[in-house]
Amino acid sequence: MSATRVDTIVVGGGAMGSAAAWHLARRGVETVLLERFTPGHTNGASHGSSRIFRTSYADRTYVELAREAEQQWAELESESGSPLLTVTGGVDQGFTPYLIQIADTLADLGVDHQWMDPAEASERWPGITFTDRSLYYPNSGRLHADHAVAALQQAAITRGAEVRHESQVISIEVTADESVTVRTADHEYSARRVVVAAGAWAQKLLHDIAPLPPIRVTQEQPAHFAPRDPSADWPSFGILHDPDAPGAPEFGGIYGLSSGVEGVKVGFHGVGPVVDPDHRDFTAEPRQFAALQDYVRQWVPGVDADAPTPISCTYATTPDSNFVIDRVGPVAVAAGFSGHGFKFVPAIGRLLADLTIDKDAPTLFSFRSHSAEKVL
Numbered sequence: 001m002s003a004t005r006v007d008t009i010v011v012g013g014g015a016m017g018s019a020a021a022w023h024l025a026r027r028g029v030e031t032v033l034l035e036r037f038t039p040g041h042t043n044g045a046s047h048g049s050s051r052i053f054r055t056s057y058a059d060r061t062y063v064e065l066a067r068e069a070e071q072q073w074a075e076l077e078s079e080s081g082s083p084l085l086t087v088t089g090g091v092d093q094g095f096t097p098y099l100i101q102i103a104d105t106l107a108d109l110g111v112d113h114q115w116m117d118p119a120e121a122s123e124r125w126p127g128i129t130f131t132d133r134s135l136y137y138p139n140s141g142r143l144h145a146d147h148a149v150a151a152l153q154q155a156a157i158t159r160g161a162e163v164r165h166e167s168q169v170i171s172i173e174v175t176a177d178e179s180v181t182v183r184t185a186d187h188e189y190s191a192r193r194v195v196v197a198a199g200a201w202a203q204k205l206l207h208d209i210a211p212l213p214p215i216r217v218t219q220e221q222p223a224h225f226a227p228r229d230p231s232a233d234w235p236s237f238g239i240l241h242d243p244d245a246p247g248a249p250e251f252g253g254i255y256g257l258s259s260g261v262e263g264v265k266v267g268f269h270g271v272g273p274v275v276d277p278d279h280r281d282f283t284a285e286p287r288q289f290a291a292l293q294d295y296v297r298q299w300v301p302g303v304d305a306d307a308p309t310p311i312s313c314t315y316a317t318t319p320d321s322n323f324v325i326d327r328v329g330p331v332a333v334a335a336g337f338s339g340h341g342f343k344f345v346p347a348i349g350r351l352l353a354d355l356t357i358d359k360d361a362p363t364l365f366s367f368r369s370h371s372a373e374k375v376l
Helices: 015-026 060-080 096-109 118-124 145-158 199-206 286-299 342-355 367-375
Strands: 002-011 031-034 051-053 085-087 090-093 114-116 134-137 141-143 162-164 169-174 180-184 187-196 216-220 223-227 236-239 254-258 264-268 303-310 313-317 324-328 331-335
Touching (some): 015 145, 015 331, 031 145, 090 096, 145 162, 169 199, 199 331, 223 286, 254 286, 324 342
Parallel strands (some): 002 031, 187 331
Antiparallel strands (some): 114 134
16 A cells, blocks of 8 residues: 655545645645545535525624634635625524524624514515514625535645545544554555544544544435526525424424525425435435425415425534534544534634644634533
8 A cells, every 4th residue: 555644634525624725725734635525526515506604693603703704705716716605695583582692792793784674574585474573684695515615625726735536534543653644445644634524424534533522414405496586686594483482393494595596495404314424315305305395385485385406415413513623632623513514614724724733723612612511
Protein backbone atom coordinates (compact mmCIF):
# COMPACT_ATOMS: atom_id res chain seq x y z
CA MET A 1 0.00 0.00 0.00
CA SER A 2 1.37 3.41 -0.97
CA ALA A 3 1.82 6.05 1.76
CA THR A 4 1.75 9.85 1.78
CA ARG A 5 2.67 12.41 4.42
CA VAL A 6 0.49 15.55 4.46
CA ASP A 7 -0.15 18.31 7.00
CA THR A 8 -3.95 18.01 7.22
CA ILE A 9 -6.45 15.46 5.95
CA VAL A 10 -10.15 16.30 5.67
CA VAL A 11 -12.44 13.26 5.73
CA GLY A 12 -15.78 13.95 4.07
CA GLY A 13 -16.35 16.05 0.99
CA GLY A 14 -19.82 17.30 1.76
CA ALA A 15 -20.47 20.93 2.57
CA MET A 16 -18.71 21.03 5.96
CA GLY A 17 -15.59 19.16 4.90
CA SER A 18 -15.32 21.14 1.69
CA ALA A 19 -15.58 24.40 3.65
CA ALA A 20 -12.84 23.23 6.02
CA ALA A 21 -10.60 22.40 3.04
CA TRP A 22 -11.26 25.85 1.57
CA HIS A 23 -10.31 27.64 4.77
CA LEU A 24 -7.23 25.49 5.31
CA ALA A 25 -6.07 26.11 1.74
CA ARG A 26 -6.67 29.86 2.15
CA ARG A 27 -4.23 29.73 5.05
CA GLY A 28 -1.63 27.97 2.96
CA VAL A 29 -2.01 24.63 4.76
CA GLU A 30 -1.14 21.50 2.78
CA THR A 31 -4.55 19.80 2.60
CA VAL A 32 -6.01 16.63 1.10
CA LEU A 33 -9.80 16.16 1.06
CA LEU A 34 -11.04 12.55 0.88
CA GLU A 35 -14.62 11.88 -0.25
CA ARG A 36 -15.99 8.34 -0.59
CA PHE A 37 -18.53 9.12 -3.34
CA THR A 38 -18.47 10.76 -6.77
CA PRO A 39 -18.96 14.53 -7.20
CA GLY A 40 -22.58 15.65 -6.84
CA HIS A 41 -23.75 12.40 -5.22
CA THR A 42 -27.13 12.20 -3.43
CA ASN A 43 -26.23 9.86 -0.56
CA GLY A 44 -25.88 12.40 2.24
CA ALA A 45 -27.15 15.83 3.26
CA SER A 46 -25.30 18.30 1.00
CA HIS A 47 -27.02 17.84 -2.37
CA GLY A 48 -29.92 19.52 -4.11
CA SER A 49 -30.83 23.00 -5.26
CA SER A 50 -32.13 24.69 -2.13
CA ARG A 51 -31.32 25.26 1.52
CA ILE A 52 -32.69 28.03 3.73
CA PHE A 53 -30.38 30.83 4.78
CA ARG A 54 -31.49 32.80 7.83
CA THR A 55 -30.10 34.54 10.89
CA SER A 56 -33.30 33.96 12.87
CA TYR A 57 -32.39 32.01 16.00
CA ALA A 58 -33.18 32.52 19.66
CA ASP A 59 -29.60 31.62 20.65
CA ARG A 60 -27.10 34.38 19.91
CA THR A 61 -24.34 31.84 19.17
CA TYR A 62 -26.23 30.78 16.07
CA VAL A 63 -27.15 34.33 15.07
CA GLU A 64 -23.53 35.45 15.25
CA LEU A 65 -22.35 32.38 13.32
CA ALA A 66 -24.99 32.97 10.62
CA ARG A 67 -23.91 36.60 10.24
CA GLU A 68 -20.31 35.46 9.78
CA ALA A 69 -21.47 32.87 7.25
CA GLU A 70 -23.42 35.52 5.34
CA GLN A 71 -20.21 37.50 4.80
CA GLN A 72 -18.28 34.39 3.83
CA TRP A 73 -20.90 33.24 1.33
CA ALA A 74 -20.31 36.57 -0.40
CA GLU A 75 -16.53 35.98 -0.31
CA LEU A 76 -16.97 32.52 -1.81
CA GLU A 77 -19.25 33.90 -4.53
CA SER A 78 -16.59 36.47 -5.41
CA GLU A 79 -13.77 33.94 -5.34
CA SER A 80 -15.60 31.25 -7.31
CA GLY A 81 -17.66 33.40 -9.66
CA SER A 82 -20.71 31.29 -8.79
CA PRO A 83 -23.93 32.86 -7.45
CA LEU A 84 -24.92 30.89 -4.34
CA LEU A 85 -27.18 32.95 -2.03
CA THR A 86 -30.47 34.40 -3.29
CA VAL A 87 -32.13 36.81 -0.85
CA THR A 88 -35.91 36.29 -0.81
CA GLY A 89 -36.84 37.30 2.72
CA GLY A 90 -38.14 34.80 5.24
CA VAL A 91 -41.15 34.52 7.52
CA ASP A 92 -42.03 32.33 10.51
CA GLN A 93 -45.42 31.90 12.13
CA GLY A 94 -46.97 29.70 14.76
CA PHE A 95 -45.49 29.14 18.21
CA THR A 96 -45.46 32.77 19.40
CA PRO A 97 -43.39 32.34 22.61
CA TYR A 98 -40.48 31.02 20.55
CA LEU A 99 -40.87 33.76 17.94
CA ILE A 100 -40.70 36.34 20.73
CA GLN A 101 -37.40 34.81 21.87
CA ILE A 102 -36.06 35.09 18.32
CA ALA A 103 -37.21 38.71 18.04
CA ASP A 104 -35.58 39.61 21.35
CA THR A 105 -32.24 38.09 20.31
CA LEU A 106 -32.31 39.78 16.91
CA ALA A 107 -33.13 43.10 18.54
CA ASP A 108 -30.21 42.71 20.96
CA LEU A 109 -27.84 42.05 18.05
CA GLY A 110 -29.24 44.68 15.70
CA VAL A 111 -30.51 42.23 13.08
CA ASP A 112 -33.34 43.51 10.90
CA HIS A 113 -36.76 41.90 11.54
CA GLN A 114 -40.38 42.94 11.86
CA TRP A 115 -43.73 41.61 13.02
CA MET A 116 -46.52 41.29 10.46
CA ASP A 117 -50.23 40.77 11.09
CA PRO A 118 -52.02 37.97 9.19
CA ALA A 119 -53.71 40.27 6.70
CA GLU A 120 -50.45 41.97 5.74
CA ALA A 121 -48.59 38.67 5.38
CA SER A 122 -51.43 37.09 3.40
CA GLU A 123 -51.52 40.01 0.98
CA ARG A 124 -47.78 39.77 0.41
CA TRP A 125 -47.60 35.95 0.14
CA PRO A 126 -51.05 34.65 -0.86
CA GLY A 127 -49.66 31.15 -1.40
CA ILE A 128 -49.27 30.63 2.38
CA THR A 129 -52.04 30.50 5.00
CA PHE A 130 -51.47 32.92 7.88
CA THR A 131 -53.59 32.65 11.03
CA ASP A 132 -51.61 34.72 13.52
CA ARG A 133 -48.93 37.36 13.47
CA SER A 134 -45.65 36.32 11.91
CA LEU A 135 -42.01 37.37 12.14
CA TYR A 136 -40.34 38.57 8.94
CA TYR A 137 -36.58 38.59 8.24
CA PRO A 138 -35.54 40.61 5.15
CA ASN A 139 -32.07 39.03 4.84
CA SER A 140 -33.25 35.40 4.66
CA GLY A 141 -33.09 33.46 1.44
CA ARG A 142 -31.95 30.27 -0.22
CA LEU A 143 -28.62 28.65 -1.00
CA HIS A 144 -27.93 26.34 -3.93
CA ALA A 145 -26.42 23.31 -2.19
CA ASP A 146 -24.90 21.55 -5.20
CA HIS A 147 -23.31 24.73 -6.50
CA ALA A 148 -22.02 25.61 -3.03
CA VAL A 149 -20.18 22.31 -2.55
CA ALA A 150 -18.72 22.51 -6.05
CA ALA A 151 -17.62 26.11 -5.47
CA LEU A 152 -15.98 25.27 -2.14
CA GLN A 153 -14.04 22.37 -3.61
CA GLN A 154 -12.94 24.31 -6.67
CA ALA A 155 -11.87 27.28 -4.54
CA ALA A 156 -9.89 24.91 -2.29
CA ILE A 157 -8.22 23.31 -5.31
CA THR A 158 -7.37 26.72 -6.77
CA ARG A 159 -5.58 27.57 -3.53
CA GLY A 160 -3.58 24.34 -3.55
CA ALA A 161 -5.70 21.68 -1.85
CA GLU A 162 -6.07 18.22 -3.35
CA VAL A 163 -9.57 16.73 -3.60
CA ARG A 164 -9.90 12.97 -4.06
CA HIS A 165 -13.34 11.52 -4.77
CA GLU A 166 -14.12 7.80 -4.56
CA SER A 167 -11.63 7.55 -1.68
CA GLN A 168 -13.50 5.91 1.17
CA VAL A 169 -11.75 6.14 4.52
CA ILE A 170 -11.82 2.78 6.29
CA SER A 171 -9.86 3.65 9.43
CA ILE A 172 -8.46 6.58 11.42
CA GLU A 173 -5.76 5.92 14.01
CA VAL A 174 -4.11 8.37 16.38
CA THR A 175 -0.47 7.38 16.86
CA ALA A 176 1.74 7.76 19.93
CA ASP A 177 3.29 11.00 18.70
CA GLU A 178 -0.15 12.64 18.30
CA SER A 179 -0.15 12.39 14.54
CA VAL A 180 -2.88 10.54 12.65
CA THR A 181 -2.88 7.68 10.17
CA VAL A 182 -5.79 7.63 7.74
CA ARG A 183 -6.34 4.59 5.51
CA THR A 184 -8.41 4.10 2.40
CA ALA A 185 -8.67 0.82 0.50
CA ASP A 186 -5.52 1.52 -1.48
CA HIS A 187 -3.67 4.32 0.29
CA GLU A 188 -2.31 5.33 3.68
CA TYR A 189 -1.86 8.92 4.84
CA SER A 190 0.08 10.25 7.79
CA ALA A 191 -1.00 13.72 8.93
CA ARG A 192 -0.39 16.26 11.65
CA ARG A 193 -4.14 16.90 11.92
CA VAL A 194 -7.35 15.35 10.62
CA VAL A 195 -10.76 16.98 10.22
CA VAL A 196 -13.65 14.49 10.17
CA ALA A 197 -16.87 15.85 8.68
CA ALA A 198 -18.56 12.60 7.71
CA GLY A 199 -22.22 13.47 8.20
CA ALA A 200 -24.37 10.40 8.76
CA TRP A 201 -21.24 8.24 8.89
CA ALA A 202 -19.59 10.11 11.79
CA GLN A 203 -20.31 7.53 14.47
CA LYS A 204 -19.11 4.68 12.28
CA LEU A 205 -15.74 6.38 11.79
CA LEU A 206 -15.30 7.96 15.22
CA HIS A 207 -16.82 5.53 17.72
CA ASP A 208 -13.38 4.67 19.19
CA ILE A 209 -11.95 8.20 18.88
CA ALA A 210 -14.39 10.92 19.89
CA PRO A 211 -17.03 11.14 22.67
CA LEU A 212 -19.92 11.88 20.34
CA PRO A 213 -23.42 12.20 21.79
CA PRO A 214 -26.04 9.80 20.42
CA ILE A 215 -26.72 10.88 16.84
CA ARG A 216 -29.98 9.79 15.24
CA VAL A 217 -29.70 9.33 11.46
CA THR A 218 -32.99 9.71 9.63
CA GLN A 219 -34.09 9.66 6.02
CA GLU A 220 -36.03 12.88 5.48
CA GLN A 221 -38.58 13.19 2.72
CA PRO A 222 -39.49 16.73 1.69
CA ALA A 223 -40.86 17.35 -1.79
CA HIS A 224 -41.01 19.94 -4.52
CA PHE A 225 -44.55 21.12 -5.25
CA ALA A 226 -45.59 22.92 -8.41
CA PRO A 227 -46.74 26.52 -7.71
CA ARG A 228 -50.18 27.43 -9.01
CA ASP A 229 -48.84 30.84 -10.04
CA PRO A 230 -45.33 30.42 -11.47
CA SER A 231 -44.72 34.18 -11.25
CA ALA A 232 -45.48 34.44 -7.51
CA ASP A 233 -42.77 35.43 -5.04
CA TRP A 234 -41.98 33.00 -2.23
CA PRO A 235 -40.09 33.69 0.96
CA SER A 236 -38.38 30.99 2.93
CA PHE A 237 -40.94 30.09 5.58
CA GLY A 238 -41.54 28.11 8.73
CA ILE A 239 -44.81 27.11 10.36
CA LEU A 240 -44.18 26.16 13.98
CA HIS A 241 -46.50 24.51 16.47
CA ASP A 242 -46.49 24.10 20.22
CA PRO A 243 -45.88 20.35 20.48
CA ASP A 244 -47.83 20.21 23.76
CA ALA A 245 -50.92 21.99 22.43
CA PRO A 246 -54.12 19.96 21.90
CA GLY A 247 -54.48 18.95 18.27
CA ALA A 248 -50.85 19.68 17.35
CA PRO A 249 -49.92 18.00 14.06
CA GLU A 250 -48.39 14.54 14.44
CA PHE A 251 -45.26 15.43 12.53
CA GLY A 252 -44.84 18.98 13.82
CA GLY A 253 -44.56 22.05 11.62
CA ILE A 254 -43.04 22.51 8.20
CA TYR A 255 -40.40 24.56 6.47
CA GLY A 256 -40.46 25.68 2.87
CA LEU A 257 -38.81 27.80 0.20
CA SER A 258 -38.75 28.28 -3.53
CA SER A 259 -36.36 26.04 -5.43
CA GLY A 260 -36.70 28.02 -8.64
CA VAL A 261 -37.68 25.91 -11.62
CA GLU A 262 -38.13 22.84 -9.43
CA GLY A 263 -41.05 24.40 -7.59
CA VAL A 264 -41.59 25.09 -3.89
CA LYS A 265 -39.78 22.77 -1.51
CA VAL A 266 -41.78 21.85 1.60
CA GLY A 267 -40.93 19.34 4.30
CA PHE A 268 -41.32 18.24 7.89
CA HIS A 269 -38.24 18.75 10.05
CA GLY A 270 -36.33 15.82 11.51
CA VAL A 271 -39.13 13.27 11.80
CA GLY A 272 -38.21 10.80 9.05
CA PRO A 273 -37.59 7.10 9.67
CA VAL A 274 -34.29 6.09 11.30
CA VAL A 275 -31.92 4.53 8.77
CA ASP A 276 -28.45 3.12 8.29
CA PRO A 277 -26.88 5.52 5.75
CA ASP A 278 -25.29 2.57 3.95
CA HIS A 279 -28.65 0.82 3.51
CA ARG A 280 -31.25 3.36 2.41
CA ASP A 281 -34.07 2.86 -0.06
CA PHE A 282 -34.49 6.61 -0.86
CA THR A 283 -38.27 6.01 -0.92
CA ALA A 284 -40.71 8.19 1.00
CA GLU A 285 -42.57 6.50 3.86
CA PRO A 286 -46.16 6.51 2.53
CA ARG A 287 -48.08 7.55 5.65
CA GLN A 288 -45.77 10.45 6.44
CA PHE A 289 -45.70 11.58 2.81
CA ALA A 290 -49.51 11.59 2.70
CA ALA A 291 -49.49 13.67 5.90
CA LEU A 292 -47.17 16.17 4.23
CA GLN A 293 -49.55 16.51 1.30
CA ASP A 294 -52.49 17.04 3.67
CA TYR A 295 -50.52 19.68 5.58
CA VAL A 296 -49.60 21.45 2.34
CA ARG A 297 -53.24 21.55 1.25
CA GLN A 298 -54.12 23.44 4.42
CA TRP A 299 -51.12 25.68 4.93
CA VAL A 300 -49.57 26.20 1.48
CA PRO A 301 -52.55 26.51 -0.90
CA GLY A 302 -50.39 28.29 -3.48
CA VAL A 303 -48.96 24.96 -4.62
CA ASP A 304 -50.53 21.81 -6.03
CA ALA A 305 -50.40 19.28 -3.19
CA ASP A 306 -51.33 16.51 -5.61
CA ALA A 307 -48.26 17.06 -7.83
CA PRO A 308 -45.25 16.44 -5.58
CA THR A 309 -41.76 15.40 -6.60
CA PRO A 310 -40.26 13.58 -3.59
CA ILE A 311 -36.73 14.35 -2.36
CA SER A 312 -34.58 12.18 -0.09
CA CYS A 313 -31.75 13.27 2.20
CA THR A 314 -30.34 12.40 5.60
CA TYR A 315 -30.40 14.24 8.90
CA ALA A 316 -27.88 13.45 11.64
CA THR A 317 -29.50 14.82 14.78
CA THR A 318 -28.12 15.24 18.30
CA PRO A 319 -30.40 14.99 21.38
CA ASP A 320 -30.62 18.79 21.69
CA SER A 321 -30.18 19.56 17.95
CA ASN A 322 -26.99 21.53 18.66
CA PHE A 323 -23.94 20.85 16.50
CA VAL A 324 -20.81 18.99 17.54
CA ILE A 325 -17.66 20.96 16.63
CA ASP A 326 -14.72 20.02 18.83
CA ARG A 327 -11.42 18.15 18.85
CA VAL A 328 -9.79 15.16 20.48
CA GLY A 329 -6.02 15.53 20.29
CA PRO A 330 -5.15 15.87 16.59
CA VAL A 331 -8.67 14.96 15.38
CA ALA A 332 -11.17 17.78 14.74
CA VAL A 333 -14.80 16.71 14.49
CA ALA A 334 -17.88 18.19 12.85
CA ALA A 335 -21.09 16.20 13.32
CA GLY A 336 -24.76 16.28 14.22
CA PHE A 337 -25.93 19.22 12.15
CA SER A 338 -29.53 18.22 12.82
CA GLY A 339 -31.03 19.48 9.58
CA HIS A 340 -30.20 23.16 10.12
CA GLY A 341 -26.46 23.39 9.46
CA PHE A 342 -26.11 24.28 5.79
CA LYS A 343 -26.61 28.03 6.18
CA PHE A 344 -23.52 28.15 8.43
CA VAL A 345 -21.21 26.14 6.14
CA PRO A 346 -18.39 28.61 5.45
CA ALA A 347 -18.27 29.78 9.07
CA ILE A 348 -18.14 26.17 10.26
CA GLY A 349 -15.26 25.61 7.86
CA ARG A 350 -13.46 28.43 9.63
CA LEU A 351 -14.15 26.89 13.05
CA LEU A 352 -12.76 23.55 11.85
CA ALA A 353 -9.62 25.16 10.46
CA ASP A 354 -9.18 26.90 13.82
CA LEU A 355 -9.45 23.57 15.64
CA THR A 356 -6.42 22.31 13.72
CA ILE A 357 -4.33 25.05 15.36
CA ASP A 358 -5.82 24.30 18.79
CA LYS A 359 -8.33 27.13 18.95
CA ASP A 360 -11.71 26.30 20.48
CA ALA A 361 -15.13 26.40 18.86
CA PRO A 362 -18.06 27.89 20.81
CA THR A 363 -18.81 26.05 24.05
CA LEU A 364 -22.33 25.25 22.83
CA PHE A 365 -20.82 22.83 20.29
CA SER A 366 -18.33 21.10 22.60
CA PHE A 367 -18.30 17.45 23.63
CA ARG A 368 -18.61 18.65 27.23
CA SER A 369 -21.78 20.61 26.48
CA HIS A 370 -23.40 17.55 24.96
CA SER A 371 -22.32 15.38 27.88
CA ALA A 372 -23.94 17.85 30.27
CA GLU A 373 -27.12 17.77 28.21
CA LYS A 374 -27.33 13.99 28.48
CA VAL A 375 -26.95 14.08 32.26
CA LEU A 376 -29.63 16.70 32.96
